Amino acid sequence: xxxxxxxxxxxxxxxxxxxxxxxxxxxxxxxxxxxxxxxxxxxxxxxxxxxxxxxxxxxxxxxxxxxxxxxxxxxxxxxxxxxxxxxxxxxxxxxxxxxxxxxxxxxxxxxxxxxxxxxxxxxxxxxxxxxxxxxxxxxxxxxxxxxxxxxxxxxxxxxxxxxxxxxxxxxxxxxxxxxxxxxxxx
Amino acid sequence: xxxxxxxxxxxxxxxxxxxxxxxxxxxxxxxxxxxxxxxxxxxxxxxxxxxxxxxxxxxxxxxxxxxxxxxxxxxxxxxxxxxxxxxxxxxxxxxxxxxxxxxxxxxxxxxxxxxxxxxxxxxxxxxxxxxxxxxxxxxxxxxxxxxxxxxxxxxxxxxxxxxxxxxxxxxxxxxxxxxxxxxxxxxxxxxxxxxxxxxxxxxxxxxxxxxxxxxxxxxxxxxxxxxxxxxxxxxxxxxxxxxxxxxxxxxxxxxxxxxxxxxxxxxxxxxxxxxxxxxxxxxxxxxxxxxxxxxxxxxxxxxxxxxxxxxxxxxxxxxxxxxxxxxxxxxxxxxxxxxxxxxxxxxxxxxxxxxxxxxxxxxxxxxxxxxxxxxxxxxxxxxxxxxxxxxxxxxxxxxxxxxxxxxxxxxxxxxxxxxxxxxxxxxxxxxxxxxxxxxxxxxxxxxxxxxxxxxxxxxxxxxxxxxxxxxxxxxxxxxxxxx
Ligand SMILES: [Zn+2]
Numbered sequence: 085x086x087x088x089x090x091x092x093x094x095x096x097x098x099x100x101x102x103x104x105x106x107x108x109x110x111x112x113x114x115x116x117x118x119x120x121x122x123x124x125x126x127x128x129x130x131x132x133x134x135x136x137x138x139x140x141x142x143x144x145x146x147x148x149x150x151x152x153x154x155x156x157x158x159x160x161x162x163x164x165x166x167x168x169x170x171x172x173x174x175x176x177x178x179x180x181x182x183x184x185x186x187x188x189x190x191x192x193x194x195x196x197x198x199x200x201x202x203x204x205x206x207x208x209x210x211x212x213x214x215x216x217x218x219x220x221x222x223x224x225x226x227x228x229x230x231x232x233x234x235x236x237x238x239x240x241x242x243x244x245x246x247x248x249x250x251x252x253x254x255x256x257x258x259x260x261x262x263x264x265x266x267x268x269x270x
Numbered sequence: 271x272x273x274x275x276x277x278x279x280x281x282x283x284x285x286x287x288x289x290x291x292x293x294x295x296x297x298x299x300x301x302x303x304x305x306x307x308x309x310x311x312x313x314x315x316x317x318x319x320x321x322x323x324x325x326x327x328x329x330x331x332x333x334x335x336x337x338x339x340x341x342x343x344x345x346x347x348x349x350x351x352x353x354x355x356x357x358x359x360x361x362x363x364x365x366x367x368x369x370x371x372x373x374x375x376x377x378x379x380x381x382x383x384x385x386x387x388x389x390x391x392x393x394x395x396x397x398x399x400x401x402x403x404x405x406x407x408x409x410x411x412x413x414x415x416x417x418x419x420x421x422x423x424x425x426x427x428x429x430x431x432x433x434x435x436x437x438x439x440x441x442x443x444x445x446x447x448x449x450x451x452x453x454x455x456x457x458x459x460x461x462x463x464x465x466x467x468x469x470x471x472x473x474x475x476x477x478x479x480x481x482x483x484x485x486x487x488x489x490x491x492x493x494x495x496x497x498x499x500x501x502x503x504x505x506x507x508x509x510x511x512x513x514x515x516x517x518x519x520x521x522x523x524x525x526x527x528x529x530x531x532x533x534x535x536x537x538x539x540x541x542x543x544x545x546x547x548x549x550x551x552x553x554x555x556x557x558x559x560x561x562x563x564x565x566x567x568x569x570x571x572x573x574x575x576x577x578x579x580x581x582x583x584x585x586x587x588x589x590x591x592x593x594x595x596x597x598x599x600x601x602x603x604x605x606x607x608x609x610x611x612x613x614x615x616x617x618x619x620x621x622x623x624x625x626x627x628x629x630x631x632x633x634x635x636x637x638x639x640x641x642x643x644x645x646x647x648x649x650x651x652x653x654x655x656x657x658x659x660x661x662x663x664x665x666x667x668x669x670x671x672x673x674x675x676x677x678x679x680x681x682x683x684x685x686x687x688x689x690x691x692x693x694x695x696x697x698x699x700x701x702x703x704x705x706x707x708x709x710x711x712x713x714x715x716x717x718x719x720x721x722x723x724x725x726x727x728x729x730x731x732x733x734x735x736x737x738x739x740x741x742x743x744x745x746x747x748x749x750x751x752x753x
Contacts, residue, residue, distance in 0.1 A: 146620035181616050196480060198473065213550040213558070214614025215626075215716060219700060247494070249703060253543060253592065254611070254714070256701045258493060259476045264629065266698050 132156040132163075139172055140228045140268060141180035142220040147269040148227065151176055161235055165193050165201050168232045172225055173205075183224030185217065191245070199237040200260045201229065207244035208251070215254035222255055223267045230263045238262045306408035307331055313407075322377060322384035325394065332400060332411055338382065345383060349398045356393070358383050362469060365397040365420070392464075421463040423488060427475035431600065431707040433499065433515040434477040438488070440465075440508040448501040448512055456490040456498045458510055476706070477514050536579035537746065538604040540704065541566040542611035542714075545589020550614035552726035561729055562610040565717060568739035569610070576747060592703040600709050606678065606746060607712040609704045612729060614721040621722040622692045623738075625683040626714040627675035628706065629699035674711040677752065682713060682745030689741040690718075711749070715742060 135157040140148040155171060158164055169190045175182040184205065192204040203225070212218065226239040238260035240247070249258050304315040305323055309331045316327045325345075329336045334349035347354040355364040358378045372393045376385035385394070387409075391402045395411060397420070402409040422441040427434055438458065440446070445461035458465070465483045473481060479491040490512070497517030503510055541562040543549035549558025563586055570580045581602055583595040599607040613624070679697045686692065705712045717738050718725045728734045 142615075142617065144617045144619045146615060146617070146622075185616055198480075214719075214721070215611060215700075215702070215714075216613045216615045216620065216719070220615075249494075250592070253547060253549065254702050254704070256476075256703045256706060259701070261701065264700065266700075 132158040137168060137171060137232050138228070139168070139176075140224050140231075141172075141176040141183055142224065143180050143269060145269065146216060148220065148224055148267050149180055149269050151178065151180065153177075157232075161195060161201075161233060162193050164233050165195070165203065165229055165236070166190060168229050169193070169203055169225065172228050181220075183221055183228075185212070185221070192242075195236070199235060200240060201233070201236050201238075202240045202242055202260075203229075204242040204245055207246075212252045214252055218250075218252040218255045219267055221251065222257070222261055223264050226261045227263055227265065227268060307402075307411060308405065308407075308409070309411040317381060319377075319379055319384045322379070322386055323390060324379055324381040325376060325383045325385050325390060326381055328390060328411070329394070332395075332398070334398060336382075347394070347398070352398055354394065354397055356383075363393045363397070396464075419463055420466045421460060422468055423465045423483070424468040425473050425481055427473055427478050429475050429477065431709045433513055434475050434496075436475070436478060436490070436512040436514060438510040438512070440510070443505070443508045446503065446510045448498060448510060450498045450517075451489075454492070454497060456492060456512065456514070458488040458490070458512075460486045460488075534579050535603050535605040536581045537573055537606045537608070538581050538583060538599040538602060539566045539569055540583040540595045540599075540607065540609040542609055542704075544584045545587065547589060550612055550720045552720035552729070553723060554726055554730060556720060556726060556730045558612040558614075558720060561612050561717070561720075561735070564732075565610050565735050565738055568736050569608070569742055572736075572739050572743040573746065576743065593707070595704055596706065596708045596712075599712070600707070604710050605750070607705075607708050607710055608682075608742065608746070609702075609712075609714040611714060611716050613716045613719045615719055616721075618721055618723065621719045621725045623683070623686040623690055623718055624716045625679040625686065625697050626700055626702060626705070626716070627679045627697070628672060628708070628712065629701050675705075675708075675713060678711040678746070678749045679713045681749040681752075682715060682742055685741040685745040685748075686715070686717075686738070689737055 133156065134154050136152050136154050137157060138150045138152055140150055143149040153171060155167060157167055172183050173188055173190060186208050188205045188208075190203060190205060192202075194202040196202075212221075222241065225241060229239050230236055240260040241257060242248070243251075243257075247258055249256070251257055302318070304317055306313050306315050307328050312331065314327050314331050317324045326336055329347060332349070334347050336345050336347045338345050344355050344357045347356075353366055356362070356376060358376050361372045361375045363372055372389055374386050374389055376383050376389060378384075387402065395401060399413060400411050401414055403412050404410075421444045424439045424441075425436065426439070427436045438446070444463040446458055447461075448456060448458045451457050464486055465488050467481055467483050467488070477493050477496045479493060482489045482491070492514060495516050496514055499513040499515045499517070501510060501512045541559075543559040543562065545559075547559065549562070551557045563584075566582055570582065573580050581598070581604070583598050584590045595609065596607070613620075676697070676699075683697045687696070702714050705714060718729050720726045720729065
């Protein structure tokens with residue numbers, strides 16, 4: 085047993101010596117030290133400039149109608165999408181109807197490398213009906229986003245963190261939707 | 271005999287040595303602001319900015335010259351015959367005139383430009399023929415790229431009724447194999463080559479979510495229940511052809527009846543909703559499920575009287591998955607598919623009938639047309655346009671099937687407009703689930719709004735339902751008699 089203890093201590097001493105040599109001993113290589121740099125500088129936030137955005141809301145003729153609004157519009161595309169969606173969710177100011185007929189929150193925005201934005205909304209509290217309501221919701225959001233964020237190509241709407249096949253049993257929500265101007269009043 | 275106490279002590283001893291030697295590997299973390307890089311017997315302490323490391327001293331260490339072009343905003347690295355360009359803020363590196371996409375972007379820094387270790391290893395040192403090996407103090411730069419020579423991969427997809435053909439065109443011959451992953455995705459392995467997706471690739475498919483290059487693999491994320499059916503390689507140009515489609519059967523509420531056809535191709539009528547799904551409901555209590563069944567029966571009688579074979583997708587009270595309804599029409603080789611619905615709006619004033627057909631989005635059609643024109647101009651100039659041209663022709667063939675649906679939609683809506691004295695409602699395109707994958711002219715007819723009180727009461731009358739059925743039947747006949 086004594087012999088074992090001796091060997092343990094010996095090994096520990098050797099290891100510590102090795103450690104010290106590696107840490108503080110002269111390197112085998114000449115070292116040149118560059119100026120030290122602190123971590124990433126924190127950029128000062130600058131308020132986004134106010135811009136006119138065009139938001140689409142359903143009208144009494146069953147078509148989407150534009151409403152122009154001046155809002156601070158960030159240049160960064162995630163923030164831009166968020167701003168547009170929040171403005172749509174806030175609802176129309178005039179005689180138009182809300183695009184999303186329940187109190188929905190925007191819980192996430194993802195953008196892939198092909199320019200598809202995925203927006204996640206809180207799920208409807210009770211089932212909706214009618215392809216018309218489904219189309220107004222889909223293209224009210226999709227067209228509003230795409231008209232204000234030209235760098236994006238398509239939008240997929242998720243509900244409650246999930247991809248859904250359809251909302252009222254008509255429109256395909258399982259894939260991204262592209263700009264569809266056929267539902268906008270001319 | 272083994273002494274258990276002695277065995278235990280030996281374990282403790284080995285653990286202590288491992289611990290102490292392990293601790294000796296930590297010095298790289300002692301200085302949080304620099305990392306040492308070694309190359310050919312020389313070393314340099316390179317400043318760190320968060321997770322990124324200054325790039326210029328590392329390039330200088332291997333003897334590569336890096337110059338910043340203020341006008342272009344890019345760094346040009348020269349090493350022997352190799353020329354490499356990268357731009358702070360951009361996930362792209364140009365190696366000898368070829369664009370490679372990178373996982374992250376380098377950033378401007380006090381020393382000029384800083385990048386992640388992965389970027390330095392894969393996107394800068396790799397193309398120059400080096401790799402990073404971790405050592406206790408930091409990293410040693412050694413010859414031999416970690417990642418094999420890049421191969422540029424251009425992806426194109428063509429969606430068909432039930433399957434999608436995904437074509438990966440490679441810029442050089444490489445052994446590549448595809449297989450399904452456990453989590454339902456697909457992976458393509460490249461032998462001794464690191465695939466880089468052509469940054470210009472814009473993939474449009476309803477079954478392919480995304481393509482990602484990772485090391486020697488391309489990961490393909492597919493839609494729900496979509497998987498790899500089969501794959502094969504083609505030469506000249508080197509390609510990997512993947513056939514994707516539904517891999518798990520969709521559970522259906524009722525055991526699927528064996529739908530077999532006897533006699534001429536039928537017109538398939540789909541009464542919308544069904545079972546527990548009532549669809550839209552009017553204040554009067556009339557619901558979409560029952561209304562569409564009633565109109566479907568009148569339409570069926572009307573068409574039979576005119577000499578057509580007719581099949582319905584569901585019986586009274588029966589539910590049916592949306593995809594099964596289209597599948598029935600496809601299996602019966604129907605000449606026409608008509609899905610009947612009644613609408614609902616939050617505005618009670620909205621009224622009228624509408625006819626929809628599937629949308630192949632404008633942008634995709636425009637892109638296909640532009641790509642065709644480009645390929646036609648380049649015809650003969652390159653052999654590798656052939657596969658793309660085939661794909662585009664397939665896409666255009668799909669578009670022509672949609673043109674037939676458009677013709678049917680116009681024929682039906684014209685009669686509905688005349689019946690209902692409508693002017694402003696008409697034919698529209700939208701990606702409806704029940705029309706997806708139909709291989710025949712297919713439309714969805716919304717016969718009216720149950721949310722409009724006047725229209726709802728009219729929709730409840732048998733005479734109006736018969737009039738709607740007659741108008742739709744006349745539209746169908748007009749379409750079928752078109753040359
Ligand atoms: Zn419906």
